[in-house]
Amino acid sequence: MNRLILRILRIFLWFSAITVPVAVMVLVIFIVFKGLPAISLRLIFGDTNPLDALMLKQQVFEGIFPAMVGTFLVVILSVTWAIPLGILSGIYLAEFSGSHLKKFLDFSFDLLASVPSIVIGLFGLTVAIFLHKYLSRQIYPCLLISSISLAVLIVPYIVRTTQLSLDGVSYSTKLAGYSLGASKIQNLFRVVLPSAIHGILGGVILAVGRAAEDTAVIMLTGVVATAGIPGSVFEKFEALPFYIYYISSQYSDKSELLDGFGAAIILLIICGLLFCVAHLLKNVVVKKVYGF
Amino acid sequence: MKGKLAEKATKAAIAVATAMAASIVMFIFFFLFCFSAPLISSWHLGQFLAKSWNPDARIFGIYPMIVGTFYIAGLATIIGAILGVSLAMFIEFVSGSMLARFLAWLVEFMAGIPTVVYGFSALFLLVPLIRESFGDGSGLCILAASMVLALVILPTVTMITLDRLKAVPGNLVMAVKSLGASSLEVLFYVHLPYAWKGIVSAVILGAGRAVGDTMIALMLAGNAVQVPSSILDSARTLTSHIALVTAADYESMSFKVIFVCGLLLFVFSAWNILFLKILGKIKR
Numbered sequence: 001m002n003r004l005i006l007r008i009l010r011i012f013l014w015f016s017a018i019t020v021p022v023a024v025m026v027l028v029i030f031i032v033f034k035g036l037p038a039i040s041l042r043l044i045f046g047d048t049n050p051l052d053a054l055m056l057k058q059q060v061f062e063g064i065f066p067a068m069v070g071t072f073l074v075v076i077l078s079v080t081w082a083i084p085l086g087i088l089s090g091i092y093l094a095e096f097s098g099s100h101l102k103k104f105l106d107f108s109f110d111l112l113a114s115v116p117s118i119v120i121g122l123f124g125l126t127v128a129i130f131l132h133k134y135l136s137r138q139i140y141p142c143l144l145i146s147s148i149s150l151a152v153l154i155v156p157y158i159v160r161t162t163q164l165s166l167d168g169v170s171y172s173t174k175l176a177g178y179s180l181g182a183s184k185i186q187n188l189f190r191v192v193l194p195s196a197i198h199g200i201l202g203g204v205i206l207a208v209g210r211a212a213e214d215t216a217v218i219m220l221t222g223v224v225a226t227a228g229i230p231g232s233v234f235e236k237f238e239a240l241p242f243y244i245y246y247i248s249s250q251y252s253d254k255s256e257l258l259d260g261f262g263a264a265i266i267l268l269i270i271c272g273l274l275f276c277v278a279h280l281l282k283n284v285v286v287k288k289v290y291g292f
Numbered sequence: 293m294k295g296k297l298a299e300k301a302t303k304a305a306i307a308v309a310t311a312m313a314a315s316i317v318m319f320i321f322f323f324l325f326c327f328s329a330p331l332i333s334s335w336h337l338g339q340f341l342a343k344s345w346n347p348d349a350r351i352f353g354i355y356p357m358i359v360g361t362f363y364i365a366g367l368a369t370i371i372g373a374i375l376g377v378s379l380a381m382f383i384e385f386v387s388g389s390m391l392a393r394f395l396a397w398l399v400e401f402m403a404g405i406p407t408v409v410y411g412f413s414a415l416f417l418l419v420p421l422i423r424e425s426f427g428d429g430s431g432l433c434i435l436a437a438s439m440v441l442a443l444v445i446l447p448t449v450t451m452i453t454l455d456r457l458k459a460v461p462g463n464l465v466m467a468v469k470s471l472g473a474s475s476l477e478v479l480f481y482v483h484l485p486y487a488w489k490g491i492v493s494a495v496i497l498g499a500g501r502a503v504g505d506t507m508i509a510l511m512l513a514g515n516a517v518q519v520p521s522s523i524l525d526s527a528r529t530l531t532s533h534i535a536l537v538t539a540a541d542y543e544s545m546s547f548k549v550i551f552v553c554g555l556l557l558f559v560f561s562a563w564n565i566l567f568l569k570i571l572g573k574i575k576r
Contacts, residue, residue, distance in 0.1 A: 006476040013386050016378040021398055023443060027413040028405070034416070088309035096306065105314050107565065112317040114497075114561040116504025118531045122554045123320045126327060152320075155313055185299045206404075213406035216506035219535060241408045248412050248511055264409045275404035 031268065035261030043262045044068065059228050064263050069229050070143075070237035074218065075211045077147035077233070078154065083204060086155045090162025090200075095188060113156035121220035124149030128221065141222035144233040149221045153214060154207035161203020165196035202281035209274040213267065215241040225250075240267045324558055328551035340552060345517040347546045354553055356519050360527035363434050363520055364509050365502035368441035372502065373495045375442065376449030383450075384457045384483075385475065396454070403447035411511035414440045419512060426524055432514030435523045441508045445498040452497065456490025457483055493568050500564045504557065506531040530557055 045053050046062025053060045060066055093105055124145050131139045139145075169192050177187030193200075223242045230237040240263055247260030342353025379399065383392045414436065423431030460483050468482050484491075506529075509515075514526025515536060528536075530553045537550045 002474065002476060006474065009476065009479075010386065013378050013382040016375045017382040017386070017391075017395060020375055020379055020443070020446065021395065024398065024402055024405075027410060027417065027440075027443075030417045031409060031413045085309050085313045088306045089313040092306050092310040096303075097310075105310065107569070108314045108317050110565050110568075111562055112320075114500050114504070114565055115317065115320060116506070116531055116557050116561065118504070118506040118534050119320070119324070119554045119557050122534055122550065123323055126323045126551075130323075152316055155316065159313065183295075183299060185302050189302075209404055213408065215406075215408045216531070216535060241406060244408050244412050245507065245511065248415055260412065264412050267406050268409050271404050271406050272401070275401060279400065 028268070031261060031264050035258070035263075035265040038258040038262030039265060043259060044266075056229065061228075064240065064243060064259065064266070066227065066229050067238040067240045067243040067263070068266070070223070070227070071212055071239045071241070073230065074143060074147050074150060074237065074239060075208055077143070078150035078211050079204065079208055081148060081151035082154045082158055082207065085151070086158025086204075086207075087162050087200060089155070090159045091166065091188065091193075093159065093163045094166035095184075095192070109156045109159050112152070113160070116216075117153055117214055118216040118220070120149055120153050121217040123152070124217065124221035138234065140234075141220070141236070142234045143222060143230050143237045146218045146221040146223060146237070147233070149217045150211045150214065153217055154211050157207045157210060158200075158203055161206070162196075162200050165199025165203070166192060168199065169195050198281045202278045205274055205278040205281065209271050209278070212274070213241055213271055215239075215245055218242060219245070240270075321558060324551055324555045327548065328555045331548055331552055340549075343519055347544075350545070352545060352549045354530070354533070354549065354556075356517050357528050357530045357533045357553065358556070359519050360434075360509075360513070361503060361529040361531070363523070363527060364437050364441065364513060364529055365499060367434065367438035367523065368445060368502040369495065369499040371438060371442035372445040372449055372498050376446045376494070376498065377453050377491060379446070380450045380453035380457060381479070383454055385479065399447050399450045399454075402443065403451070407444055407505060407507045408511075410440050410444060411507050414508075415511055422524075429524060430514060430526070432512060432526055433524045434513060434520055434527050437509045437513035437527075438523070440512060441502050441505060444505060444508060445501045448501055449494045449498040452494035453487070453491050456487040456494070459490075460486045489571055489574070493571060496564055496568060496571075500561055503560060504531065506535050510535055 041050055042063065044050075044060075044063045044065050046060050046065075048058050048060045048063070048065075052058040053063075053065050089105075089109070093102060093109075097105060125141060127148070128139060128141045128145045173195055174187070174192055177191040182190065218239055219242055222236050223239045224236045225238070225243070225246045227236045227238050244260055244263050244267065247256060247263070251257045251260060339351075340353060341355045342351050343355050344351050344353055345356065379395065383395050383399075418439065419431040419436050421431075422433065422436050423429065464486075465478055465482055468478055473481065509527075509529040510532035513528065513532070515528045515532055516526035517528055518525070520527040534550045534553050537546055
């Protein structure tokens with residue numbers, strides 16, 4: 001009887017261990033297979049001369065270059081907002097907060113991390129409406145609003161990884177600075193933070209990946225299908241994930257669809273690279289902590 | 293003296309940043325609440341629970357979206373939990389180290405795959421497959437969305453479960469094994485009692501992700517406003533409903549109602565987190 005259950009369980013575990021990788025592989029390989037013919041400079045730059053496009057001398061109309069630039073800009077901006085907030089909050093949670101306050105802060109960051117991204121997008125939209133009504137009629141959903149909303153999305157990730165990396169620094173390392181007469185802040189910035197920096201960086205890179213792939217937040221806060229490269233943070237912009245979604249729902253012919261597959265490969269490569277870097281950094285941390 | 297001042301400034305900066313970051317979530321709640329409060333107080337609950345959405349007839353029922361969310365996220369959670377937990381068990385118990393390492397790596401990699409890429413791929417691969425095997429309809433349905441959504445939430449479930457299984461003390465396992473227990477008995481009498489809370493939290497977090505995800509349901513479920521009667525029906529989730537309302541007029545009723553949807557989703561995530569905190573307090 002016991003053996004029978006064990007055998008069934010074993011078969012079932014093997015079933016999931018085969019099903020899941022196969023399903024993922026099939027979906028990824030399908031994209032690569034379909035999209036590979038589209039991968040060319042033409043996909044990115046259309047009929048425009050790539051050099052002119054890169055120097056911003058000429059607008060690109062046919063290619064996905066504006067979408068790539070838009071994603072790049074919105075991610076850089078959102079990380080710029082999120083890094084100071086996230087890392088400083090992580091430091092506070094790990095090093096300064098008392099137990100009561102810590103419980104409250106833990107709860108609010110857990111809650112923020114679990115708020116669906118579309119709700120964060122909705123929040124960004126209401127902020128834009130609010131500012132439009134009460135501050136300036138010039139403000140509409142735009143690059144700035146999108147980047148702030150994305151920052152809200154990724155702050156909890158950065159907080160958590162910073163906190164965990166700081167908690168992971170050994171007690172003896174933390175005491176070393178004090179024993180030499182350093183103050184708490186000196187010890188923090190010269191001893192504790194440097195020894196946790198790999199973990200913190202890994203967290204930031206994961207957050208960059210999260211910001212680059214998210215579609216729901218930006219689709220409510222200022223991304224559009226055709227905008228060109230934005231001239232200021234108050235303009236609308238294009239982005240890769242939204243482009244992919246837009247093609248999937250609005251494509252008119254085969255070549256547009258092919259561009260969608262090509263764009264999906266490019267987004268997959270960007271997120272894959274970010275993942276690999278974060279993974280390597282994480283392994284560096286593991287090696288540092290366990291000394292092998 | 294100057295050093296002291298700089299230290300105080302640094303400490304103040306840390307405290308201010310923390311206060312700002314921690315208050316974001318309250319701002320979100322505040323905004324959602326303010327925008328949807330007038331509706332909640334002036335409208336009868338019954339009107340929200342109307343079974344159709346027809347702005348021209350001034351019917352703004354979100355009941356179909358609630359049911360759609362329930363079906364899609366529920367089915368995805370069931371599939372994702374079963375596959376995810378058993379994958380974690382496989383990595384921990386069954387496999388040789390090479391395969392286990394590959395699977396652990398794959399699960400982490402899956403967490404990095406953009407959901408929109410999953411959706412795009414499934415739209416042109418899985419959806420035609422469902423359309424052809426089940427005959428009529430477009431193939432855009434609850435089943436397609438749930439299957440892909442299960443893959444999206446699987447890394448969350450597997451990584452947390454694996455983490456909790458690995459936390460089971462090795463000497464405890466050894467002690468039970470030395471008493472002659474089979475690996476099944478070790479699983480049932482050591483690992484499950486030790487890790488069940490972690491596994492339940494993993495599934496709850498997975499369910500939270502399933503309810504909160506927008507793109508998969510938006511791209512694969514067809515978005516028809518109707519109360520679905522089978523898993524081959526098209527359905528719309530609360531999240532895709534928010535994504536689809538592109539009202540140019542910010543004062544219109546259909547625009548205001550999406551804040552109620554947002555508030556519902558927010559309350560659901562708050563409830564999830566509270567439940568996890570309470571679960572963490574229970575002694576086994």
